[in-house]
Amino acid sequence: MTAALPVAGNRFVIVGGASLVGSATAAELLDAGAAEVVLFDNFSMGSEQAIAHLRGHPRLRIVRGDALRLPDLLRAMEGCDGALLLAASMTLNMDRDPWGGLDVNIRGVQHALEAARANRLRKVVFASSNAVYGYGPNVMGELVESTPFHSVGAPPAAVLYGATKIIGEQLCRDYRRRFGLDYVVLRYSTVYGERQHNRAANALYIVETLERVRGGERPQVHGDGSETKHFVYVGDLARANRMAFEAEASDVAVNASGPRPVTTLELVRMVTRLAGSDLEPEFVGDTPGKVRLTSGGAFRIAHEEALRVIGWVPEVEMEEGLRRLIAWLDGNEAKAG
């Protein structure tokens, strides 16, 4: 018995597929020769725009369905070999609607695992998050896979989000133990890249900075700018997802973060420069009512374990990834205009 699931010639379903990571991974799997990729989404958060580049692909099938309805998933996974579980409410949505968020992030994962089991899928890749290390002043230093979950000083929605990801990971463990369903958990750091959306609290820094600079306004830095962020480029994650299917690994959880962390000040300066501006950032206080995910000390999300377990290293440096994102945003504006 091997837990390696080659992409070429096999069928995959991406739950929450009409998304930043979903659309990039669909393209990655199709390029690698997948027999079929099923994009399963209810389009409540996923968008038609996110998958526009895939429309009409002969091996792509789009299924409108809801992860809260088990029959939808049971049917969508028929004949599939692997499933990538992306559907989730992130912190901002969890703040707006904790009931819906808990449902999607827990019941939705239960349904997806049950549908995978019932359809005898060979492997599941579950999109977890560095949110399993929590938030607040105690999150610092090297965040490795055994780092505990910190919650003191974090807003309820962020703690709820992190706790649901912990639960999702454990549900994977539980399904493997009971039913032998192989899985790899990837703990994504904040994703950015082409087809960027506006739902991730951390990724907002990029889009907000760009919008201000393009409008001729000085970019804003919240706090003193020394706060750490650790992003990962969407194309790197798509590759990580593919490699997680193809690797022998099972029953493991590894970080999938970008090459290195940045401070918010570095990030704002980088986006400003790439947007062709020399505006100086403006330091502002925290905005009341906005969910900002703050950490105290400097941290780095270690991705060395992912190399050992699935052979993956992130390749795209922040500057290059931002260049691609900005080019995509500019291209879209040009099209819209």
Place this chain on the structure above:
Amino acid sequence: MTAALPVAGNRFVIVGGASLVGSATAAELLDAGAAEVVLFDNFSMGSEQAIAHLRGHPRLRIVRGDALRLPDLLRAMEGCDGALLLAASMTLNMDRDPWGGLDVNIRGVQHALEAARANRLRKVVFASSNAVYGYGPNVMGELVESTPFHSVGAPPAAVLYGATKIIGEQLCRDYRRRFGLDYVVLRYSTVYGERQHNRAANALYIVETLERVRGGERPQVHGDGSETKHFVYVGDLARANRMAFEAEASDVAVNASGPRPVTTLELVRMVTRLAGSDLEPEFVGDTPGKVRLTSGGAFRIAHEEALRVIGWVPEVEMEEGLRRLIAWLDGNEAKAG
């Protein structure tokens, strides 16, 4: 506005009331002059035996209902002033039925908070657990309220249980922030005492030891006996629940643990001695298939914050509490026989 809710003259509902802690707290609240105590339970885990001593009390009302049905809770809480939320699946049940356990521990809490909000209750006391500090070899030293959640090396059901308690606490925070519903979270350590049940993985040590010794068999110690357990006597917890209602405190989470921790070897020797036996314990390995909650280093669950916040200190030493439990068990056997 005060968050203090005097017990005398007010009405209380205990969700999951037909339980070890629920029945003791009902008696505590009635003795303190509560106008009414509503014991809400679906009797799936709660038992008639647990509340036999309360039957016929003029200010006690027993309501059969299910925390998974919001209307049941909406009706049960009508006219109430305070609610104690106890209904939960613990680790052993979470292991048997993770779907049911997640439902009760998350959806059940959402329903209880929503019913409390809708009925304009003044205060909620939520029964959390030291499980929010997790399990495994990294749980050691002083466990204070800011200790993070460790999960490496723990079985899925234990991690799921702890994560649901983290979520329950955050739901309380969220309801206070949105709707002004006052609450106190008490993080119980393992409870023991009269009307002890067999559902808590840690408390099983007591009952199992007693049963073996009474049957003339040597008591068993799993591992080398140096493992730490930190119990709290049920009467002390009933008092903590009452004091949490009566205190000014709101929007806080504090530990409610017994006077001091014991090792499993100390515990087994204590129970053996109190049972009137001088049998020497037998050291055995771990039993496969049994969910054992192991920790690596010695730990102590600090309860000093509870003194500061609600004025509570545990009073009953383990030896005295065990004496009362054994007397109760013997009395019950005598009755049954």
